[in-house]
Amino acid sequence: DQQVKQNSPSLSVQEGRISILNCDYTNSMFDYFLWYKKYPAEGPTFLISISSIKDKNEDGRFTVFLNKSAKHLSLHIVPSQPGDSAVYFCAASASRGFGNEKLTFGTGTRLTIIP
Amino acid sequence: ETGVTQTPRHLVMGMTNKKSLKCEQHLGHNAMYWYKQSAKKPLELMFVYNFKEQTENNSVPSRFSPECPNSSHLFLHLHTLQPEDSALYLCASSQDRQGGEKLFFGSGTQLSVL
Numbered sequence: 654d655q656q657v658k659q660n661s662p663s664l665s666v667q668e669g670r671i672s673i674l675n676c677d678y679t680n681s682m683f684d685y686f687l688w689y690k691k692y693p694a695e696g697p698t699f700l701i702s703i704s705s706i707k708d709k710n711e712d713g714r715f716t717v718f719l720n721k722s723a724k725h726l727s728l729h730i731v732p733s734q735p736g737d738s739a740v741y742f743c744a745a746s747a748s749r750g751f752g753n754e755k756l757t758f759g760t761g762t763r764l765t766i767i768p
Numbered sequence: 769e770t771g772v773t774q775t776p777r778h779l780v781m782g783m784t785n786k787k788s789l790k791c792e793q794h795l796g797h798n799a800m801y802w803y804k805q806s807a808k809k810p811l812e813l814m815f816v817y818n819f820k821e822q823t824e825n826n827s828v829p830s831r832f833s834p835e836c837p838n839s840s841h842l843f844l845h846l847h848t849l850q851p852e853d854s855a856l857y858l859c860a861s862s863q864d865r866q867g868g869e870k871l872f873f874g875s876g877t878q879l880s881v882l
Contacts, residue, residue: 655810662808687870696772696858696873697811742811756871758811 656680657745659759667767672730674762676743679724683745683757688717688728691740691761700741701728733766740764771795774859774874781849782882789844789877791859797872799865800842802834805856805876817842818865849881 658677666672676686684705689697703710703717703726710717716729730737743759772793781787793800802814816824817836831853833845842859856878860871 657810689871689873694777694875696774696860696875697871698873699870702870756813760808760810 654679655760656683657743657757657759659741659743659762661762662760663763663765665765665767666733668735669732672728672733672737672764672766674728674730674741674743674764676726676728676759677724678726678745678757680745680747680757681724682747685746686717686719686726687744687746687756688715689742689744689758691742697742730764735766735768738764738766772859772861772872772874774857774877776877777875778878778880780880780882781846783849783851785849786845786847788846789857789859789879791842791844791874793840793842793859793861793872793874795861795863795872797861797863798839799862799869800836800839801860801862801871802842802844803858803860803873805858807855811858815844816865823865846879849879851881854879854881 656679687702688700690700691697701712701715703719708719719726740761740763742761746756775790799818804812813826814828815834820836831848835843856876858876859874862869862871
Protein backbone atom coordinates (compact mmCIF):
# COMPACT_ATOMS: atom_id res chain seq x y z
CA ASP A 654 0.00 0.00 0.00
CA GLN A 655 1.68 3.18 -1.21
CA GLN A 656 1.38 5.92 1.37
CA VAL A 657 2.88 8.56 -0.91
CA LYS A 658 1.58 8.72 -4.46
CA GLN A 659 2.72 10.63 -7.48
CA ASN A 660 0.08 9.76 -10.00
CA SER A 661 1.70 11.45 -12.99
CA PRO A 662 4.72 9.46 -14.14
CA SER A 663 5.68 12.19 -16.58
CA LEU A 664 5.01 15.83 -17.38
CA SER A 665 6.11 18.07 -20.27
CA VAL A 666 6.11 21.86 -19.93
CA GLN A 667 7.18 24.65 -22.24
CA GLU A 668 10.23 26.64 -21.14
CA GLY A 669 9.21 29.77 -19.25
CA ARG A 670 5.85 28.35 -18.19
CA ILE A 671 4.86 27.02 -14.78
CA SER A 672 5.49 23.36 -13.90
CA ILE A 673 3.19 21.86 -11.28
CA LEU A 674 4.05 18.50 -9.80
CA ASN A 675 1.55 16.82 -7.51
CA CYS A 676 1.80 14.41 -4.62
CA ASP A 677 -0.88 12.78 -2.46
CA TYR A 678 -0.43 10.97 0.83
CA THR A 679 -2.62 8.75 2.94
CA ASN A 680 -0.92 8.67 6.35
CA SER A 681 -2.28 11.44 8.56
CA MET A 682 0.78 11.07 10.82
CA PHE A 683 3.01 12.60 8.14
CA ASP A 684 3.99 16.08 9.19
CA TYR A 685 7.09 16.85 7.17
CA PHE A 686 7.37 16.74 3.41
CA LEU A 687 10.34 16.99 1.08
CA TRP A 688 10.94 17.18 -2.63
CA TYR A 689 14.03 15.65 -4.21
CA LYS A 690 15.28 16.06 -7.75
CA LYS A 691 17.20 13.40 -9.64
CA TYR A 692 19.21 13.70 -12.83
CA PRO A 693 20.19 10.56 -14.80
CA ALA A 694 23.24 8.78 -13.39
CA GLU A 695 23.13 10.89 -10.23
CA GLY A 696 21.60 10.41 -6.81
CA PRO A 697 18.57 12.43 -5.69
CA THR A 698 19.32 15.89 -4.31
CA PHE A 699 17.21 17.76 -1.81
CA LEU A 700 15.18 20.58 -3.32
CA ILE A 701 12.69 22.03 -0.84
CA SER A 702 10.69 20.98 2.20
CA ILE A 703 7.65 22.01 4.20
CA SER A 704 6.41 21.21 7.66
CA SER A 705 2.75 20.71 8.43
CA ILE A 706 2.59 23.94 10.43
CA LYS A 707 2.87 25.81 7.14
CA ASP A 708 0.86 25.72 3.96
CA LYS A 709 3.46 27.28 1.70
CA ASN A 710 7.23 27.43 1.46
CA GLU A 711 9.10 29.32 -1.22
CA ASP A 712 12.71 29.17 -2.37
CA GLY A 713 13.49 31.14 -5.48
CA ARG A 714 11.66 29.63 -8.44
CA PHE A 715 10.39 26.73 -6.33
CA THR A 716 7.29 26.83 -4.14
CA VAL A 717 5.71 23.94 -2.29
CA PHE A 718 2.06 24.10 -1.23
CA LEU A 719 0.54 21.84 1.38
CA ASN A 720 -3.17 21.14 1.73
CA LYS A 721 -3.47 19.06 4.88
CA SER A 722 -7.22 18.53 4.67
CA ALA A 723 -6.82 17.06 1.18
CA LYS A 724 -3.56 15.29 2.07
CA HIS A 725 -2.05 16.86 -1.01
CA LEU A 726 1.07 18.79 -1.80
CA SER A 727 2.35 20.34 -4.96
CA LEU A 728 5.63 21.72 -6.23
CA HIS A 729 5.49 24.77 -8.47
CA ILE A 730 8.43 25.76 -10.62
CA VAL A 731 8.21 29.14 -12.30
CA PRO A 732 9.57 29.99 -14.73
CA SER A 733 10.56 26.50 -15.88
CA GLN A 734 14.04 26.15 -17.33
CA PRO A 735 15.64 23.36 -19.41
CA GLY A 736 17.88 22.47 -16.44
CA ASP A 737 14.76 21.59 -14.47
CA SER A 738 14.29 18.48 -16.63
CA ALA A 739 14.70 15.65 -14.13
CA VAL A 740 12.75 13.15 -12.05
CA TYR A 741 11.11 14.69 -8.98
CA PHE A 742 10.40 12.61 -5.89
CA CYS A 743 8.01 13.55 -3.16
CA ALA A 744 8.82 12.19 0.33
CA ALA A 745 7.06 12.34 3.67
CA SER A 746 7.89 11.55 7.25
CA ALA A 747 6.20 11.42 10.62
CA SER A 748 8.89 13.42 12.36
CA ARG A 749 7.67 13.36 15.91
CA GLY A 750 9.21 10.39 17.63
CA PHE A 751 10.45 8.80 14.44
CA GLY A 752 13.75 8.81 12.66
CA ASN A 753 14.51 9.20 9.02
CA GLU A 754 13.94 5.50 8.48
CA LYS A 755 10.26 6.39 8.28
CA LEU A 756 10.83 8.65 5.29
CA THR A 757 8.45 7.37 2.59
CA PHE A 758 9.03 8.19 -1.06
CA GLY A 759 6.72 8.41 -4.05
CA THR A 760 7.52 6.79 -7.39
CA GLY A 761 8.62 10.04 -9.00
CA THR A 762 7.47 12.28 -11.85
CA ARG A 763 9.72 12.80 -14.87
CA LEU A 764 9.60 16.48 -15.83
CA THR A 765 10.68 17.48 -19.32
CA ILE A 766 11.06 21.16 -20.14
CA ILE A 767 10.62 21.84 -23.83
CA PRO A 768 12.82 24.67 -25.17
CA GLU B 769 36.33 15.49 -2.32
CA THR B 770 32.94 16.32 -0.83
CA GLY B 771 29.56 14.69 -0.58
CA VAL B 772 28.67 11.03 -0.75
CA THR B 773 30.71 8.75 -3.02
CA GLN B 774 29.66 5.29 -4.13
CA THR B 775 31.69 2.65 -5.91
CA PRO B 776 31.40 0.92 -8.24
CA ARG B 777 28.97 2.89 -10.44
CA HIS B 778 27.98 -0.25 -12.34
CA LEU B 779 28.18 -3.90 -11.37
CA VAL B 780 27.23 -7.06 -13.22
CA MET B 781 27.36 -10.27 -11.24
CA GLY B 782 26.26 -13.86 -11.47
CA MET B 783 24.00 -15.43 -8.89
CA THR B 784 26.87 -17.31 -7.28
CA ASN B 785 29.23 -14.33 -6.98
CA LYS B 786 30.14 -12.35 -3.90
CA LYS B 787 30.63 -8.63 -4.31
CA SER B 788 30.58 -5.53 -2.14
CA LEU B 789 29.28 -2.01 -2.67
CA LYS B 790 31.13 0.81 -0.98
CA CYS B 791 29.92 4.18 0.23
CA GLU B 792 31.92 7.00 1.76
CA GLN B 793 30.63 10.33 3.05
CA HIS B 794 32.75 13.40 3.57
CA LEU B 795 30.06 15.49 5.29
CA GLY B 796 30.71 14.63 8.92
CA HIS B 797 27.27 13.04 9.21
CA ASN B 798 26.33 10.53 11.86
CA ALA B 799 23.68 8.51 10.04
CA MET B 800 24.05 6.43 6.86
CA TYR B 801 21.49 4.54 4.83
CA TRP B 802 21.14 1.99 2.03
CA TYR B 803 18.18 2.40 -0.32
CA LYS B 804 17.08 0.26 -3.25
CA GLN B 805 15.40 1.75 -6.30
CA SER B 806 13.73 -0.66 -8.69
CA ALA B 807 12.11 0.44 -11.93
CA LYS B 808 8.76 2.19 -11.39
CA LYS B 809 8.89 1.64 -7.63
CA PRO B 810 9.50 4.08 -4.80
CA LEU B 811 12.86 4.17 -3.08
CA GLU B 812 12.89 1.37 -0.53
CA LEU B 813 14.84 1.76 2.67
CA MET B 814 17.04 -1.25 3.38
CA PHE B 815 19.31 -0.41 6.32
CA VAL B 816 20.02 2.49 8.66
CA TYR B 817 23.14 3.08 10.73
CA ASN B 818 23.40 5.76 13.38
CA PHE B 819 26.80 6.33 14.99
CA LYS B 820 27.96 3.03 13.44
CA GLU B 821 25.13 1.07 15.04
CA GLN B 822 22.49 -0.57 12.86
CA THR B 823 19.14 0.84 13.90
CA GLU B 824 16.92 -0.49 11.14
CA ASN B 825 16.77 -3.58 8.99
CA ASN B 826 13.74 -3.23 6.81
CA SER B 827 13.06 -6.96 6.35
CA VAL B 828 15.93 -7.30 3.93
CA PRO B 829 16.95 -10.85 2.89
CA SER B 830 20.15 -12.15 4.44
CA ARG B 831 21.86 -12.26 1.03
CA PHE B 832 22.37 -8.52 1.65
CA SER B 833 24.75 -7.88 4.53
CA PRO B 834 25.63 -4.32 5.59
CA GLU B 835 28.77 -3.23 7.39
CA CYS B 836 29.57 0.14 8.92
CA PRO B 837 33.13 0.23 10.27
CA ASN B 838 32.95 3.95 11.10
CA SER B 839 30.64 6.92 10.61
CA SER B 840 32.15 7.75 7.22
CA HIS B 841 32.04 4.35 5.53
CA LEU B 842 29.24 1.95 4.70
CA PHE B 843 29.41 -1.31 2.78
CA LEU B 844 26.78 -3.62 1.35
CA HIS B 845 28.03 -7.16 0.90
CA LEU B 846 26.19 -9.16 -1.73
CA HIS B 847 26.03 -12.94 -1.86
CA THR B 848 23.94 -15.39 -3.89
CA LEU B 849 21.72 -12.69 -5.33
CA GLN B 850 18.67 -13.26 -7.51
CA PRO B 851 17.85 -11.58 -10.84
CA GLU B 852 15.05 -9.63 -9.12
CA ASP B 853 17.74 -7.94 -7.00
CA SER B 854 18.84 -6.01 -10.09
CA ALA B 855 18.27 -2.36 -9.22
CA LEU B 856 19.94 0.94 -8.40
CA TYR B 857 21.40 0.86 -4.90
CA LEU B 858 21.72 4.26 -3.30
CA CYS B 859 23.68 5.23 -0.24
CA ALA B 860 22.67 8.32 1.73
CA SER B 861 23.75 10.16 4.85
CA SER B 862 22.20 12.71 7.18
CA GLN B 863 23.48 14.76 10.08
CA ASP B 864 21.45 12.78 12.58
CA ARG B 865 18.61 10.32 12.54
CA GLN B 866 15.99 12.98 13.12
CA GLY B 867 12.63 12.92 11.50
CA GLY B 868 12.60 15.05 8.40
CA GLU B 869 16.37 15.49 8.33
CA LYS B 870 17.33 15.90 4.71
CA LEU B 871 19.30 13.12 3.12
CA PHE B 872 22.37 13.47 0.95
CA PHE B 873 22.57 10.73 -1.66
CA GLY B 874 25.42 9.20 -3.59
CA SER B 875 25.13 8.58 -7.34
CA GLY B 876 24.27 4.94 -6.79
CA THR B 877 25.46 1.57 -8.01
CA GLN B 878 23.48 0.12 -10.91
CA LEU B 879 23.47 -3.61 -10.21
CA SER B 880 22.59 -6.30 -12.73
CA VAL B 881 22.30 -9.90 -11.55
CA LEU B 882 22.49 -12.48 -14.33
